[in-house]
Amino acid sequence: MIYNVYLVGxxxxxxxxxxxxxxxxxxLDKIPVNYYPTEGMAQRGGLVKAQIRIGQEFVGPxxxxxxxxxxxxxxxxxxLRTTQFIKPGSDFLLWGHIWLPxxxxxxxxGYPGLDxxxxxxxxAGAKLLYLDPANLPTYQGSAIxxxxxxxxAAVRNTSLGKILNVETxxxxxxxxxxxxxxxxxxxFQCGFEMASD
Numbered sequence: 386m387i388y389n390v391y392l393v394g395x396x397x398x399x400x401x402x403x404x405x406x407x408x409x410x411x412x413l414d415k416i417p418v419n420y421y422p423t424e425g426m427a428q429r430g431g432l433v434k435a436q437i438r439i440g441q442e443f444v445g446p447x448x449x450x451x452x453x454x455x456x457x458x459x460x461x462x463x464x465l466r467t468t469q470f471i472k473p474g475s476d477f478l479l480w481g482h483i484w485l486p487x488x489x490x491x492x493x494x495g496y497p498g499l500d501x502x503x504x505x506x507x508x509a510g511a512k513l514l515y516l517d518p519a520n521l522p523t524y525q526g527s528a529i530x531x532x533x534x535x536x537x538a539a540v541r542n543t544s545l546g547k548i549l550n551v552e553t554x555x556x557x558x559x560x561x562x563x564x565x566x567x568x569x570x571x572x573f574q575c576g577f578e579m580a581s582d
Contacts, residue, residue, distance in 0.1 A: 391467050409561075416549075419444050461483050477511035483496070524568050529572035539576075
C-alpha cells in the first residue's frame, strides 16, 4: 500500500519543511518513503510543492490524478493546483493564507475567493479541514511557525495520523531544531490540539 501526500504553497511558508518532517518521521520508524520537492521561483511567494509517497521503497515521483490520500495547501489560490490529485473521500487540509500575486495586486488578474476554492475542493470529493490563520496562537509574544501548526493539525485530524507516529514526529522536530525545540514542539502541539476541537 502506498500513502500519497501532496503539499503546495508559496516560498517562505515552510512547505518543504513539512515534507521533510513527514519523510524523516517515516524513516525513523523504518517505513519506506520517497520525497520529491519542487521549487518554482526562488524568491518569497513563488510556487513550492512536494510529493511524498509512503509505504514502498521504489515508486515514481509523481502522484497520479485522484490518488492523493492527503493534500495540504498552505495558500488559498495554490490549492486549486491540486484538486485533480485528491482521491475522492480523502483529506484536504487548507490553511487560509492569502498571498496575492503581483498581477492581482496591480489589478491585472483576479484572485479566487475562499468560497470558490472550498467549492472546488468539495467538487473533487475531498473531506475539507479548513484552518483560519487568524486563530494562530503565539509563543512568548510572537506568532508560532504556521507550518508546524498545520502539520500538527494534519496528524490529529487526517489519515496521516494513522500512518505516522506522533511521538516519532516530535523526535523529528527535536532533531531538526535542538536549540528551538520547545517553541517548535509547542507550535506542533497547538495544531494537534486546537484543530481537534
